Structures are given as C-alpha cells and as structure tokens.
Amino acid sequence: MKDIFQDLFNxxxxxxxxxxxxxxxxxxxxxxxxxxxxxxxxxxxxxLLEKMRGELIELxxxxxxxxxxxxxxxxxxxxxxxxxxxxxxxxxxxxxxxxEDAEAEDEASENNEDEAGENQDEEQVSQEEEIQxxxxxxxxxxxxxxxxxxKSK
Amino acid sequence: MxxxxxxxxxxxxxxxxxxxxxxxGTALARAGKKVVMIDTxxxxxxxxxxxxxxxxxxxxxxxxxxxxxxxxxxxxxDKKNPNLCLLAAAQTRDxxxxxxxxxxxxxxxxxxxxxxILVDCPAGIEQGFQNxxxxxxxxxxxxxxxxSAVRDADRIIGLLEAxxxxxxxxxxxxxxxxxxxxxxxxxxxxxxxxxxxxDLIGIIPEDTGIITSTNKGDPIVNDDNSLAGKAYNNVARxxxxxxxxxxxxxxxxxxxxxxxxxxxxxxxKEK
Numbered sequence: 001m002k003d004i005f006q007d008l009f010n011x012x013x014x015x016x017x018x019x020x021x022x023x024x025x026x027x028x029x030x031x032x033x034x035x036x037x038x039x040x041x042x043x044x045x046x047x048l049l050e051k052m053r054g055e056l057i058e059l060x061x062x063x064x065x066x067x068x069x070x071x072x073x074x075x076x077x078x079x080x081x082x083x084x085x086x087x088x089x090x091x092x093x094x095x096x097x098x099x100e101d102a103e104a105e106d107e108a109s110e111n112n113e114d115e116a117g118e119n120q121d122e123e124q125v126s127q128e129e130e131i132q133x134x135x136x137x138x139x140x141x142x143x144x145x146x147x148x149x150x151k152s153k
Numbered sequence: 154m155x156x157x158x159x160x161x162x163x164x165x166x167x168x169x170x171x172x173x174x175x176x177x178g179t180a181l182a183r184a185g186k187k188v189v190m191i192d193t194x195x196x197x198x199x200x201x202x203x204x205x206x207x208x209x210x211x212x213x214x215x216x217x218x219x220x221x222x223x224x225x226x227x228x229x230x231d232k233k234n235p236n237l238c239l240l241a242a243a244q245t246r247d248x249x250x251x252x253x254x255x256x257x258x259x260x261x262x263x264x265x266x267x268x269x270i271l272v273d274c275p276a277g278i279e280q281g282f283q284n285x286x287x288x289x290x291x292x293x294x295x296x297x298x299x300x301s302a303v304r305d306a307d308r309i310i311g312l313l314e315a316x317x318x319x320x321x322x323x324x325x326x327x328x329x330x331x332x333x334x335x336x337x338x339x340x341x342x343x344x345x346x347x348x349x350x351x352d353l354i355g356i357i358p359e360d361t362g363i364i365t366s367t368n369k370g371d372p373i374v375n376d377d378n379s380l381a382g383k384a385y386n387n388v389a390r391x392x393x394x395x396x397x398x399x400x401x402x403x404x405x406x407x408x409x410x411x412x413x414x415x416x417x418x419x420x421x422k423e424k
Contacts, residue, residue: 024337024338025337025338025339026334026337026338026339026340026341026344027337029300029339029340030340030344030348032300033300033303033304033340033348034348036304037304037307037348040304040307040308041307041311
C-alpha cells in the first residue's frame with residue numbers, strides 16, 4: 001500500500017517538476033526571434049558583441065569584483081526602442097586603495113602605449129602623405145599625357 | 154476622385170499575400186467601393202486563379218507598359234462584382250519587364266477612376282518588391298505566427314519605413330491557430346505584435362475553407378458562414394475607417410464543441 005502511494009507521489013511530483021523545467025515551444029520561438037531580430041536590426045555580429053563584452057569586463061573590473069562568466073550583455077526591446085542590457089553579478093566592490101592601484105597601473109601602461117601609439121601614428125601619417133603625393137604626381141602625369149594626346153589630335 | 158493605393162506585401166512567400174489581396178479586394182467591392190487589383194508578380198501570377206478569372210485575361214500589365222493596348226482594355230471585370238477589376242501580371246516575362254516609374258504611372262492613372270488600388274507584391278525584397286511599392290502610399294504587411302514569417306516581416310517593415318512615399322503600414326496576422334496558441338505551441342497575436350511593434354489591421358484564423366475557395370476561384374469573403382471570411386470582411390471595414398473589434402477566435406459554439414474541449418483538456422493534462 002505504502003509503495004503505491006510513494007509511486008503515485010513521485011509521479012505527480014515528477015510531472016510538476018518537468019512542467020516547470022520545460023520551456024514551451026512558444027516561448028522558445030519568441031526568445032529566439034528576439035535575439036535574431038536584434039542582430040538583423042542592428043547589424044551587430046555576435047563577434048562584435050563578444051568584443052564589447054570583453055572590453056566592458058576589463059573596464060568594470062577596475063571598480064568591482066564580479067563573476068565574469070555570468071555577465072550578460074543582451075539586447076532588449078521596449079516598445080519601439082532597443083536597449084542594450086548589461087547584467088553584472090557583482091561579488092564585491094573594490095575599495096579605494098585597490099581602485100587607485102588599478103588607476104596607477106592603467107596610467108603607466110597608457111603612457112607606454114601612448115608613446116608607442118604616437119610613434120606609430122606618425123609613421124602612418126607620413127606614409128599616407130607619401131602615397132597621396134605619389135597619386136597626385138601620377139595624376140599630373142596622366143593629365144600631361146592627355147593634353148599631349150589632345151594636342152596631337 | 155483620388156483612390157488609395159495599398160500594397161500588400163510580406164517578404165516571405167506562402168503566407169497568404171494573394172489570398173489576402175483577393176479577399177480584401179472582394180470585400181471592399183461588396184461594400185460598394187470601386188476596386189482594382191494589380192498583380193505585380195510577373196512570371197508567377199496567381200491572383201487571377203483565386204478570383205476565377207484565369208480564362209478571361211486578354212492583356213496583361215506588360216502589354217499596357219509596352220503599349221500594345223490601353224490601360225482600360227487590360228482591366229478584367231470580376232464575374233460577380235462589377236465594382237471589381239484585375240490588372241493581371243504577365244506569365245511569360247520576368248520582373249524586369251516593368252519598371253518602378255511605369256508602375257507609378259499606372260497607379261496614378263487608376264487613382265482617377267477607382268477608390269482602391271490594391272497592389273499584390275511578389276515575395277522577396279528585390280526589384281519586384283521595389284516595383285510594387287513604388288506607386289503605393291499605404292502598405293499591409295502579411296505575416297503568420299511563425300518565426301521565419303515574422304523575421305521576414307520585420308525586414309519588410311524596415312524597408313517600408315525607409316520609403317518616404319509609404320505614409321502608413323499595418324500588420325495582418327494570417328493563419329492563426331487558436332488551439333495551438335492556447336497550448337503554448339504557437340506564438341500569440343500579442344507576441345507577434347509586440348515583437349514587430351506595428352499596428353494590427355486584422356487577425357485571420359487558419360481555415361480549411363480557404364483551400365476549397367481557392368479551388369473554386371471564389372474568395373472566401375463571399376461565404377457568409379466562414380470565420381476567415383468574416384475576419385477578412387472586418388479588415389476591409391477597418392480599411393474604410395470603421396472601428397471594428399477583433400473577432401474572438403476561441404468562441405466555441407454548441408454542446409458538442411464544449412464536450413470535445415473538456416475531453417481534449419483532460420488528455421492534455423495527462424501527458
């Protein structure tokens with residue numbers, strides 16, 4: 001007798017638990033559509049979204065310690081507007097000393113980067129200028145040849 | 154007289170653009186409006202079949218454009234309703250046979266003589282779509298509660314919003330199955346409207362009567378007992394500016410239906 005009741009209880013309990021767990025076909029469709037439409041509408045690829053996520057984690061970890069794997073970055077629709085929703089599971093906020101340390105570190109690395117970056121920029125600029133000069137020279141040559149052709153005609 | 158030019162479009166094929174066109178056109182004509190339907194699906198024409206006019210077509214839109222006949226000569230009158238006309242697509246030509254400018258001109262000319270010009274748009278977002286939209290100032294976007302149809306409708310809405318000539322667009326949700334929505338197996342009307350955030354002009358239930366009416370070449374709005382026919386009639390009334398509430402698609406009449414519902418409810422729970 002007891003076994004029968006036990007069995008029945010398990011079955012009923014199991015049914016309710018299953019019903020809770022399983023997402024119905026309608027909700028699956030709605031959720032999948034939302035994600036795909038956000039991508040369609042914004043032209044933002046999953047790769048770019050992932051890059052943005054990485055940079056946000058880097059920035060925010062200066063101030064808070066968080067569960068990086070559980071951080072969620074998603075588009076949500078509110079009426080006609082699209083919102084970028086960021087959900088950050090914060091483990092604890094960092095204290096002032098830690099933030100100052102991080103800032104000092106950032107500045108140090110930034111200075112290094114800046115110097116390197118500036119040099120690179122200068123090189124690039126000078127290269128571009130050279131290319132432009134070459135182009136304008138070749139244009140001149142072309143127009144010269146054109147005028148020659150015209151004259152010969 | 155300056156008639157309203159409404160393009161009926163969807164992006165995805167097979168969601169019921171042409172059926173919608175035939176039924177709204179017929180319903181408007183039954184309400185005493187002068188209506189002309191233009192089939193712009195060159196090479197894949199079907200509107201003539203749904204209206205049962207396939208044997209009466211002498212000239213097509215391509216003949217008009219290439220000046221083999223006058224515009225008025227190419228208009229085919231409906232069998233039942235003298236208010237209703239069809240300008241058929243050419244079956245042997247492709248989408249490039251008519252340009253945006255030419256379609257615009259045809260619409261402008263028809264606006265003088267008709268209250269409504271309904272343009273049946275081909276599936277897709279290529280030149281055929283661009284042509285069909287060219288002369289219109291209003292649009293009806295047909296979709297169904299299925300993912301691919303909703304996604305394509307979203308794309309079409311984006312394209313319509315970018316067009317200055319289109320002053321307004323409305324959503325028509327076709328092939329709705331209340332039983333599947335109730336069991337959470339299909340997206341509901343509210344889901345689709347929220348996702349697309351567009352105004353709704355009609356909800357049409359899935360109806361096997363559409364198949365028989367297509368086979369007969371007689372639009373379902375002519376059948377006063379059909380629920381889909383009633384829904385299409387309501388769409389036509391909304392187009393004319395009437396404030397008509399949406400049909401309750403879940404209404405079950407008769408004892409038998411109630412008993413059946415009771416049992417199907419029990420069966421569903423046992424799963």
